[in-house]
Amino acid sequence: MSELFPRKQVMGFVFSLVLTAIALSVYFLDMSFTTGMIILLVTAFIQAGLQLVVFMHAGESKDKGVIYTNVYYALIIALVTIFGTLLILLWDM
Amino acid sequence: MKIDNSLPLEYSTDQNQLNILGFWIFLGAEIMLFGTLFASYFTLVDRTGAGPAGAEIFEITPVLIETLLLLTSSFTIGLAVHAMRLANKKATMAFIGITLLLGLAFLGVEIYEFVHYVHIGAGLQTSAFTAILLTTLGTHGAHVTFGLFWGTFILLQIKKRGLTPETGNKSFIFSLYWHFLDVVWIFIFSFVYLKGMM
Numbered sequence: 001m002s003e004l005f006p007r008k009q010v011m012g013f014v015f016s017l018v019l020t021a022i023a024l025s026v027y028f029l030d031m032s033f034t035t036g037m038i039i040l041l042v043t044a045f046i047q048a049g050l051q052l053v054v055f056m057h058a059g060e061s062k063d064k065g066v067i068y069t070n071v072y073y074a075l076i077i078a079l080v081t082i083f084g085t086l087l088i089l090l091w092d093m
Numbered sequence: 094m095k096i097d098n099s100l101p102l103e104y105s106t107d108q109n110q111l112n113i114l115g116f117w118i119f120l121g122a123e124i125m126l127f128g129t130l131f132a133s134y135f136t137l138v139d140r141t142g143a144g145p146a147g148a149e150i151f152e153i154t155p156v157l158i159e160t161l162l163l164l165t166s167s168f169t170i171g172l173a174v175h176a177m178r179l180a181n182k183k184a185t186m187a188f189i190g191i192t193l194l195l196g197l198a199f200l201g202v203e204i205y206e207f208v209h210y211v212h213i214g215a216g217l218q219t220s221a222f223t224a225i226l227l228t229t230l231g232t233h234g235a236h237v238t239f240g241l242f243w244g245t246f247i248l249l250q251i252k253k254r255g256l257t258p259e260t261g262n263k264s265f266i267f268s269l270y271w272h273f274l275d276v277v278w279i280f281i282f283s284f285v286y287l288k289g290m291m
Contacts, residue, residue: 023283
């Protein structure tokens with residue numbers, strides 16, 4: 001039975017619950033907008049990286065170079081879209 | 094078809110490896126899709142018109158339940174892939190089944206949430222904010238709904254055909270999709286709900 005619950009994945013799950021609890025602190029504790037956003041950005045991106053490496057086995061096959069390049073490319077396009085939009089439409093630059 | 098037994102089932106043929114790589118490229122396109130939705134959300138979040146703002150309609154309890162359900166389902170689909178690699182058909186099916194039930198529960202809470210929003214006057218046409226909110230949440234929810242059907246069919250195939258290079262490959266690709274939906278939810282949880290309630 002215990003062989004069905006590998007240590008790496010159980011630890012990954014526990015860690016993702018801890019990250020969720022830390023992110024929740026921005027709701028339950030009183031803090032400035034900047035501090036809150038920093039906490040959310042850090043916990044969300046660690047959480048995403050955790051899923052990618054521990055659960056999605058992104059680095060296990062011989063295609064890992066192509067897979068990571070593709071994910072980074074997609075992330076860059078998504079972030080440029082988001083921050084480019086914010087720069088032009090909200091921050092008036 | 095050449096089967097390489099030194100590799101896990103889902104990678105064991107050339108076709109399988111290409112299927113997995115192809116699905117990662119699809120997930121890249123999905124990242125960009127949700128990127129555009131988040132860009133629109135951040136642009137329109139303060140355009141509430143005569144409607145309510147996020148802080149007035151968001152409730153922490155259903156959001157927290159949804160988050161825990163989806164995080165746990167992401168864990169159980171990971172265990173399903175692990176059981177598949179151990180060639181344990183029964184455990185693989187059980188973990189996929191648990192994943193689908195958790196996904197169904199998530200969808201139930203989300204539908205409750207949508208009905209609640211419309212009920213309190215925050216429908217799709219209320220304001221630019223409610224429109225982009227429901228579009229972003231709805232796109233994620235539609236992906237989960239699609240995943241529930243997909244997972245059910247894979248479960249039926251494993252039951253009928255056992256764990257073969259084909260069904261193993263399909264299960265693994267489904268697990269990639271499901272983990273991806275969890276990642277998207279983490280960003281919705283952080284930057285739609287928690288940021289809105291901060």
